Amino acid sequence: MYHRHISEEDLILVGKLLVEKMGNRPISRVTGFALDTVRGVINDIILHAAEFNALMIGKAKVGPVELDEMWLFVKKNKRTLTLEQEIKISKAMHGFILESSEIQSL
Numbered sequence: 618m619y620h621r622h623i624s625e626e627d628l629i630l631v632g633k634l635l636v637e638k639m640g641n642r643p644i645s646r647v648t649g650f651a652l653d654t655v656r657g658v659i660n661d662i663i664l665h666a667a668e669f670n671a672l673m674i675g676k677a678k679v680g681p682v683e684l685d686e687m688w689l690f691v692k693k694n695k696r697t698l699t700l701e702q703e704i705k706i707s708k709a710m711h712g713f714i715l716e717s718s719e720i721q722s723l
Contacts, residue, residue: 627648628672629673630647631644632672632679633677635662663691663695664705667709684709689710692706
């Protein structure tokens, strides 16, 4: 997913750990991924924020409020966000979820 050799289950695990407000290093220890890999996965999650929200709500059974809290945590702790990343996070927050037809066009 997201042009990485990471399974959907591992991606969901990273998402659940972010929901629990874990930092990059603890996520690296729990998943066994290198720290740079975790950072890259989180950057990719940000770029596909709305699609990631749909995945987490659908398969991981995470609520929209928890996802909003996760995005606030990511925004606060990410040292440098590009303008594109800021926009993607903003669209993903406050219950904004892509419809399945919109996800297909991405």
